[in-house]
Amino acid sequence: MLSYLTRPGFSRRFVTTFVVLCLATLAAVSGYTVQSGDTLSEIAGKHDVSTSALASANGISDPNRIWVGQVLEIPTGSSSATSNAVYYVVQPGETLGKIAIKFKTSVSAISALNGITNPSVVYAGTRLQISGSNTTATIAPTVSTAKTHTVKAGESLSLIASKYKLRTKDLAASNSLTNPDRIYVGQVLKISGAGGFVCPVPGGKFFNDWGFPRSGGRYHTGNDLFAVRGTPVLAPVAGYVHHLEGAIGGLQFRLEGDDGHRYIGSHLDSFGKSGQVVAGEVIGYIGDSGNAKGSSPHIHFEIALNRTDTVNPYPYLSAACK
Ligand SMILES: [Zn+2]
Numbered sequence: 001m002l003s004y005l006t007r008p009g010f011s012r013r014f015v016t017t018f019v020v021l022c023l024a025t026l027a028a029v030s031g032y033t034v035q036s037g038d039t040l041s042e043i044a045g046k047h048d049v050s051t052s053a054l055a056s057a058n059g060i061s062d063p064n065r066i067w068v069g070q071v072l073e074i075p076t077g078s079s080s081a082t083s084n085a086v087y088y089v090v091q092p093g094e095t096l097g098k099i100a101i102k103f104k105t106s107v108s109a110i111s112a113l114n115g116i117t118n119p120s121v122v123y124a125g126t127r128l129q130i131s132g133s134n135t136t137a138t139i140a141p142t143v144s145t146a147k148t149h150t151v152k153a154g155e156s157l158s159l160i161a162s163k164y165k166l167r168t169k170d171l172a173a174s175n176s177l178t179n180p181d182r183i184y185v186g187q188v189l190k191i192s193g194a195g196g197f198v199c200p201v202p203g204g205k206f207f208n209d210w211g212f213p214r215s216g217g218r219y220h221t222g223n224d225l226f227a228v229r230g231t232p233v234l235a236p237v238a239g240y241v242h243h244l245e246g247a248i249g250g251l252q253f254r255l256e257g258d259d260g261h262r263y264i265g266s267h268l269d270s271f272g273k274s275g276q277v278v279a280g281e282v283i284g285y286i287g288d289s290g291n292a293k294g295s296s297p298h299i300h301f302e303i304a305l306n307r308t309d310t311v312n313p314y315p316y317l318s319a320a321c322k
Contacts, residue, residue, distance in 0.1 A: 034070040037246020041304040045221030047074045085132025092124040103130045115312030127211040127219045151187040165238035170280045198279045199321035200236045201225040210312040222302035229297040231286040235277045243271045250290025262304040267292040
């Protein structure tokens with residue numbers, strides 16, 4: 001910048017404009033120091049920016065490579081312009097139909113953007129995405145389509161289970177097979193969960209609380225699954241489990257799914273298996289650790305599509321947790 005200032009060809013007006021732009025840029029960022037257990041998608045969610053905007057603001061090419069103590073610039077103002085997303089907070093008494101008319105869009109478009117499976121249920125205070133890039137909708141169809149497998153000659157149940165990265169007993173249970181040795185060629189098996197996604201807390205209580213208001217002007221970037229303390233938490237998909245501990249998430253699992261997505265569960269009471277797991281293995285136990293201390297035991301559950309974009313897990317959960 002100094003060289004521009006000293007070059008005679010540049011007018012004072014240009015220099016003034018340049019300095020004002022620099023100040024404007026400085027005014028549009030704030031800092032955040034990475035805590036133990038933080039992920040880039042969580043930090044982005046806390047500050048109401050997209051993970052990709054946060055990554056690009058900090059020159060981060062690999063979202064997995066952040067470290068404790070690292071100070072991140074949090075883009076403000078400009079972030080919504082770059083992500084091109086429009087948000088709206090539901091007012092008391094409003095229906096999705098009314099909101100659709102207001103923004104000249106459709107109920108189905110808003111539902112798809114926000115992972116809403118029942119458009120007649122919308123909660124006041126929820127922040128809805130009205131337009132912009134749609135990541136939730138790209139994953140929803142894969143979870144609502146139940147996979148099947150037609151048994152071929154020479155296949156055993158355990159072979160089929162391993163093909164779909166499931167446990168044999170889960171595959172047997174989802175097809176009501178009392179004897180795993182009694183399958184026959186041509187038999188159509190339902191692949192458990194939906195698309196291989198296993199309910200992380202079978203019997204747990206949850207609803208579509210994505211986008212609910214949180215302290216400090218934040219919005220909820222996951223779903224909470226409630227169950228009694230000590231209830232096992234299962235790996236929703238096969239992958240590699242990391243266990244972390246932080247002030248906010250408490251005891252937390254981070255599962256790098258073999259499907260390319262990341263699954264996070266916070267506020268565990270204790271840890272289960274870590275490292276490589278198959279879908280359905282116990283990776284932790286329900287609790288209230290971290291900033292959930294004293295609340296009803298639950299896990300805060302998040303899905304980061306392609307390990308980057310945090311999307312509403314509700315379509316997955318409502319399909320798999322019956
Ligand atoms: Zn939560």
